[in-house]
Amino acid sequence: MTDQIEISLINSLGAMPPENWDTCAAPGEGRPEDPFVTYRFLMALERSGSVGPGTGWQPSYLVARAEDQVIAVAPMYAKSHSQGEYVFDHNWAHAYERAGGRYYPKLQIAVPFTPVTGRRLLTRPGFESVGQAALVQGAVEVAEQNRLSSLHLTFCTDDEVAAGRTMGLMHRTGQQFHWDNAGYATFDDFLAALSSRKRKNIRKERAQAQGFGGEIVQLTGDDIKPDHWDAFWTFYQDTGGRKWGTPYLTRAFFDKLHDTMRDDVLLVLAIRDGRAIAGALNFIGRDRLFGRYWGCTEYHPSLHFEICYYQAIDYAIVQGLRRVEAGAQGEHKLARGYLPNTTHSLHWIADPGFARAVEEYLVAERAAVAEEVEVLTSYGPFKSTPEEEDHD
Known part of the structure; x- marks a missing residue:
């Protein structure tokens, strides 16, 4: 069905009605599950000049439509640096540029300056699989057409990791408390x-x-x-x-x-x-x-x-x-x-040789992160057994 979906880019959320974005970003009644992907939060970043010209975060929001209905959106930015992301790829950039490549600009699907896990491929209810696929495919095509080095989805959900890996994206882990x-x-x-x-x-x-x-x-x-x-x-x-x-x-x-x-x-x-x-x-x-x-x-x-x-x-x-x-x-x-929890990100790199090197690194890094989470959890402050003796 993805071939029947139209993908477009907009450089400001002001170009679309708030309800079209929030139907995907904040479905359901009551308080949003994740306030950071709502129209009003992202527009606050835009209208305040926290993102946009001169910041290195240039909005390039992805919008997927089927039969004139918005079915999926993503907060995507063209980045000229790696600041404010909290999933650090500075070493990747340095290595690629030492080898003669150009790492920046790159594409980032993320909430700027916000290391919070949440949905990044925002789909209208009922369009989860097809919407996620359309957004990933569209983002990769944008990167390829513009000869950009890479695409990154940071602090995404477990479901998005599973979907992204089936679409060929590389998986990275980190940890938070x-x-x-x-x-x-x-x-x-x-x-x-x-x-x-x-x-x-x-x-x-x-x-x-x-x-x-x-x-x-x-x-x-x-x-x-x-x-x-x-x-x-x-x-x-x-x-x-x-x-x-x-x-x-x-x-x-x-x-x-x-x-x-x-x-x-x-x-x-x-x-x-x-x-x-x-x-x-x-x-x-x-x-x-x-x-x-x-x-x-x-x-x-x-x-x-x-x-x-x-x-x-x-x-x-x-x-x-x-x-x-x-x-x-x-x-x-x-x-x-506060106990350690695993965080996730997804990555696509255009250069096949560099992508292989990064994937090898990520395999080792994922194992190290899993071990660190296990060790830190063992040092947690909670009683080791319910019967542990207390002395206040």
């Missing part, structure tokens, strides 16, 4: 599942953090005011400057977020003497909380752990969410109840 809700009614229920030493450490950290001299508040929806974004922008600039040199998002992005997505946001702020001194930005999905950015203007012991990790767990328990995803990297999350 996530907290899973085992039906806890309270934070103390979660603590009861931990070993005595880890439980005591978390209680100590929470008490230490709470002693910073102010209050910690959780804000969402209309409780978030414009001046809260002014404070958070200061935090984001500080952290972004230290991590990446230049923050990826513009100040205008947070204004767009406030206008269109504040109901999908949980902002956790530490406030002292009427002034926010630290904060964390989270996004709320249908059954997950996604921790994204943190920053502060003052250092206080354990405040980072409280605002980023423990407040997120508190919120997830109260709201009945099944998981907290705390972003990329950070083995320090392990002691705080």
Whole structure:
């Protein structure tokens, strides 16, 4: 059926009605499963200048139509660098260019600056298989026709990995730390599942953090005011400057977020003497909380752990969410109840010789990642058996 599907590219989501995109990206009623692929999130990136000219992220969204009906879409970008992706291929680029090739530009199907697992091949319900196939085929054809080096789908789902591998894409794995809700009614229920030493450490950290001299508040929806974004922008600039040199998002992005997505946001702020001194930005999905950015203007012991990790767990328990995803990297999350989970990406490389070399590397890397996840899980903070003795 893919030969009956029309594939097109658009360089702005403004070129299509929001409902056409969200029918594929956010089907169903209620809160979207994944807020990052919604029309309003991607448009916030566009309209704020966080992607587009001068950023190295040039929108080239894929749209698949059958009989004038949009059946599948994908957030695709032409990339002139490998920044803001969190599945690092810098070594691939260096190796290819040392061999005389040109790695950039490349194509990236991803949510910019967002290492969160979710659907990347967004299909209208009922068109999953044919839509995924059409999008992959269309993306590869775009790369071939424009003589681009490669195509990358990052932080995709298990189902997309299975479909992509059958279509000849190479599979890469990584790992992140996530907290899973085992039906806890309270934070103390979660603590009861931990070993005595880890439980005591978390209680100590929470008490230490709470002693910073102010209050910690959780804000969402209309409780978030414009001046809260002014404070958070200061935090984001500080952290972004230290991590990446230049923050990826513009100040205008947070204004767009406030206008269109504040109901999908949980902002956790530490406030002292009427002034926010630290904060964390989270996004709320249908059954997950996604921790994204943190920053502060003052250092206080354990405040980072409280605002980023423990407040997120508190919120997830109260709201009945099944998981907290705390972003990329950070083995320090392990002691705080966040366990390693495997992440996935798919890749296509035009040069056959280089593709073979990368595939050999990925076989070894997948084995190493699986071993790392197993080892780290064994060092987790949870009781080894339900009968393990506790000493509080």
